[in-house]
Amino acid sequence: MTAVAPTTADFIELDERWSTHNYHPLPVVIAEAEGAWVTDVRGQRYLDFLAGYSALNFGHRHPALVAAAVEQLGRVTLTSRAFHHDQLGLFCRELAELTGTDLVLPMNSGAEAVESAVKIARKWAYQVKGVPQDTAQIIVAGSNFHGRTTTIVSFSTDEVARADFGPFTPGFTAVKYGDVEAVAAAITDRTAAILVEPVQGEAGVVVPPAGYLRELRRLCDENNVLLVADEIQSGLARTGTLFALDHEGVRADLYTLGKALGGGILPVSAVVGRGDVLGVLKPGEHGSTFGGNPLACAVGRAVVRLLATGEYQERSRVLGEHLHRSLNELVGRGVAEVRGRGLWAGVEIAPGGPSGRAASEAMMARGVLCKETHETTLRVAPPLVITEAEVDRGVEVIAEVVAGH
Ligand SMILES: *Cc1c(COP(=O)(O)O)cnc(C)c1O
Numbered sequence: 001m002t003a004v005a006p007t008t009a010d011f012i013e014l015d016e017r018w019s020t021h022n023y024h025p026l027p028v029v030i031a032e033a034e035g036a037w038v039t040d041v042r043g044q045r046y047l048d049f050l051a052g053y054s055a056l057n058f059g060h061r062h063p064a065l066v067a068a069a070v071e072q073l074g075r076v077t078l079t080s081r082a083f084h085h086d087q088l089g090l091f092c093r094e095l096a097e098l099t100g101t102d103l104v105l106p107m108n109s110g111a112e113a114v115e116s117a118v119k120i121a122r123k124w125a126y127q128v129k130g131v132p133q134d135t136a137q138i139i140v141a142g143s144n145f146h147g148r149t150t151t152i153v154s155f156s157t158d159e160v161a162r163a164d165f166g167p168f169t170p171g172f173t174a175v176k177y178g179d180v181e182a183v184a185a186a187i188t189d190r191t192a193a194i195l196v197e198p199v200q201g202e203a204g205v206v207v208p209p210a211g212y213l214r215e216l217r218r219l220c221d222e223n224n225v226l227l228v229a230d231e232i233q234s235g236l237a238r239t240g241t242l243f244a245l246d247h248e249g250v251r252a253d254l255y256t257l258g259k260a261l262g263g264g265i266l267p268v269s270a271v272v273g274r275g276d277v278l279g280v281l282k283p284g285e286h287g288s289t290f291g292g293n294p295l296a297c298a299v300g301r302a303v304v305r306l307l308a309t310g311e312y313q314e315r316s317r318v319l320g321e322h323l324h325r326s327l328n329e330l331v332g333r334g335v336a337e338v339r340g341r342g343l344w345a346g347v348e349i350a351p352g353g354p355s356g357r358a359a360s361e362a363m364m365a366r367g368v369l370c371k372e373t374h375e376t377t378l379r380v381a382p383p384l385v386i387t388e389a390e391v392d393r394g395v396e397v398i399a400e401v402v403a404g405h
Pocket of ligand 1: 112
């Protein structure tokens with residue numbers, strides 16, 4: 001009997017047969033990756049122009065991150081929070097110092113960080129602000145994306161994300177993203193928080209109007225409301241600064257972090273922010289078996305060290321300017337609009353052009369991996385270790401697949 005190596009089709013068939021169909025991936029089966037490049041099971045190489053939705057800001061298998069993980073794997077990986085371990089305090093201190101915050105609540109997935117922030121904001125509203133029990137409101141933005149739990153989809157405005165998952169959690173008011181007046185009108189004496197993505201990633205890399213985030217800060221200050229910034233995708237160097245809020249010189253009361261915090265190695269998320277707000281949590285009130293585990297903390301510490309150099313923020317800023325300049329040259333040549341900030345762009349394909357899906361598949365055939373969001377937007381978010389020549393290659397491929405429309 002001769003062993004026949006499984007093909008791309010075999011692997012896809014396995015996925016289709018045994019894994020739930022809650023995603024529609026491109027037909028590429030990745031077997032290895034390094035830096036900005038991945039290799040499929042056929043040995044074909046692709047430039048990664050998505051970076052795990054910014055979970056891979058430092059590229060695949062960054063040597064410093066892998067070394068930190070391997071080192072920790074040889075020591076201790078899990079204790080649960082029943083006991084102390086020697087990485088937790090260091091991780092929390094270093095992350096707090098990097099972010100200029102007081103306290104850190106470590107969790108795992110991004111959705112858990114958002115859930116945690118919702119719980120904290122509510123508890124703060126009852127215990128500190130004096131909102132009557134069970135009446136706290138949180139203002140969110142339309143077209144938001146904050147994760148997939150039942151409470152989070154309760155305040156999604158995306159029908160696909162919500163349909164058939166009710167009954168929903170009450171206590172949220174959605175108003176148009178970018179509209180300060182709408183937020184002001186929605187604030188009451190029961191408002192605990194405004195929860196906002198400083199740049200909306202899933203919605204298509206939507207940057208709000210200049211001054212919007214500053215105005216939200218002002219409304220929060222005037223009304224004793226918490227500003228909660230979901231920087232899970234926009235934060236940690238993606239937009240050219242540590243936080244996307246930094247572009248407007250705005251500080252949040254709470255930040256939710258995730259994705260790149262785990263260095264592309266494992267899920268690590270956190271809520272960071274004001275000590276008097278995070279301080280409302282007492283033992284037994286909230287937690288997670290894996291939250292703040294030694295392996296996560298060791299990798300998270302290595303991520304903090306990379307960010308502390310400022311090198312990745314700078315790369316995103318400089319290469320981002322180059323990316324946006326190049327993409328903007330395609331406007332009128334198959335591209336209707338380019339949005340974004342730093343090394344992050346939403347490329348709106350012109351009417352009459354290929355669908356986002358078709359464009360992504362055509363890019364894949366040309367060796368660049370990208371993914372659409374909604375029908376007509378390509379989401380570009382390369383690892384921040386990418387070179388300028390590689391950025392040019394990716395843009396060239398985008399130009400080819402959208403050309404002629
Ligand atoms: C990805 C994302 C989340 C959810 O993170 P998961 O790790 O997928 O649960 C929440 N908020 C924003 C802005 C995100 O981009």
